[in-house]
Amino acid sequence: MAEHWFCEQNTPGYSVQWKVVQKLHQETTPFQELMFVELEEWGRTLILDGAVQYTEKDEFIYHEMIAHVPLMSHPRPEKVLIIGGGDGGTLREVLKHPKVASVDMVEIDQRVVETSKVFLPGVASGFDDPRTRLIIDDGINYVHETKQKYDVVLVDSSDPVGPAVQLYSRPFYQDVYRALADDGMLVVQSESPLFYGQLFASIVGNLKDIFPITRVYLATVPTYVSGPWSFTAASKTHDPAHIADDTAIIDGLKYYNKQIHQAAFALPQFILERLG
C-alpha cells in the first residue's frame, strides 16, 4: 500500500505533512468537513475543514491552558460556559476543578460531539458527568439570548473560517460580557501572533474595548502552526495572571503548573509591539 500523508497548508508559503496510519472516519456535516485519522507519531487526530484541531500527542497543552488559567485565577468558578470545544478536551479539563458546579457546553455541530466520543480516547467521560449540560446551538445565538450569568466563559473555537467566523466579532464579545457575572472572566483562543498577527491583534483590540482587564498569554502547541499560540483572558475584576489564594493545584496535569501560569503572561517584545 502506498504511504498516505495529510497536508495542512498553513499559509501560501508554508505547509506541514503528517504521515497517516489509517483514516478512521470522514463525513460532511451541515457545518463542515469532518475527519478522524490515526497519525503515525501524533495518534488520534480530528481534522475540520482541512485544519488539524486535535492530536492525541499534544492536545493536553491547549486544553490545560485554555481551562486552568481562568479556573485557577477566578476565586469561585462555579458556573462555566464553553462555546465550541465539541471534541470534549476543554470540558474534560474544566471538570477536574472541584469548585465547578455546572458546565454548559454549546456546540453548533452535534456530529463533532458524537464522533469525538467514538474516535477520540479519553474525552467521552466529560459528556456523562452530571455537571455537564450539552446544548446543540450556535454559540452566537446562545449568548445573545441566555438569561444565565456565568463565572467563566471559554471560547474554544476553530479558526475564523466556516462556522466560527462570528465568534471573533465585537457583538459576540458584548453578549458574552452581559452573560458574565459581575466578577466574570472570558478566555478565548486568539490564534498565532506570528502567523496570523493581524487577526490576533484585532481579537485583543475588540476585547480591550469591552472589558476592563485584558491579558494575553501564550503556550506552544506543536500541532498548531509552528510558534507560540495565544489565548486572551478578558476579565471584569480578577487579574487572570494571579492565582486565587485558596486554589490547590490539580494532580496529574501534563503541562500546567503555577510557574507556567505566571510565565505564560510574559510576552516577547515583538508581540508587545504588535499590541501597541
Added chain:
Amino acid sequence: MAEHWFCEQNTPGYSVQWKVVQKLHQETTPFQELMFVELEEWGRTLILDGAVQYTEKDEFIYHEMIAHVPLMSHPRPEKVLIIGGGDGGTLREVLKHPKVASVDMVEIDQRVVETSKVFLPGVASGFDDPRTRLIIDDGINYVHETKQKYDVVLVDSSDPVGPAVQLYSRPFYQDVYRALADDGMLVVQSESPLFYGQLFASIVGNLKDIFPITRVYLATVPTYVSGPWSFTAASKTHDPAHIADDTAIIDGLKYYNKQIHQAAFALPQFILERLG
C-alpha cells in the same frame, strides 16, 4: 516556471514544506552540504545538510535567547567564546553587550562564515568588530587545547549529525568546564524536548554531572521543528535565571526582555517529568 518547495523531514512521520522564491547558492564544503535560499514568507535562509538553520523571519528569537540570557545573568561577561554559529547571528547579539571585551568564535567550516557574510543580511558586521577573533577550527580540539579562561561559553551548534556530533558529548563538556573562569557559565542549544526528548534529556544529564548549577530554559522558534526549543545553561556559581543587578536592558531587541528571561525558565510538567 514550476513552483519550487523545500521539504525538511523532521521525523519519519512529520515534515515541513517551505515555498522557495529563489535558490541563491549551493556548495559541498569539506564538512557539509550548504545552501542559501530565499523563502517566500521566511526570507533569506541557511540550510545545512537539509536542515533549516537560519531564517530571516525569526532568527532573532534563537539568537537573542542563546546570547542574552547568559550575558544578562553573568555579572561580568567580559571574555566570551562562541563554538559554532558560523552564520554570525549569535555573534551579533553578543556584541550588543557593552561589558563584552572580546569574543573568540570557533567555527569548523570557514565556508559557512564566508557565504553567510554574502547571503545573510545584517550579520556580517559582527565579524568586522575589533572585539571579534575568528578561529577556523574544530570546537572539540579548540576547547581541549586552549589555555584561555572564558566568562561565558555559547555552543551554537547544528543538530548532532555531521560535524556537530561530538559537541554533545561529556568529554567536550568537561573541557568547556576547564576553559571557564571560576564563575563561568555555559549555554548550549539542547534541541526540542518534545521531538527529540531522549537527546534533550541526555544533554541535560551530561551537564548536570559536571556543573553545580544546570537550568533549562525555553523559547519557541517557529523555524525549528514545531514546539518549544530548549537551551541549557550550566554554571559554576551564578544562577542563570537571575538577572545581574547592574545589568541594563539592551535597546532594540525583538524577543528578549526581563520578564521573558525569567519566564523562559518555567518548564511544563511533561518536561519536568522527563528531566526526573
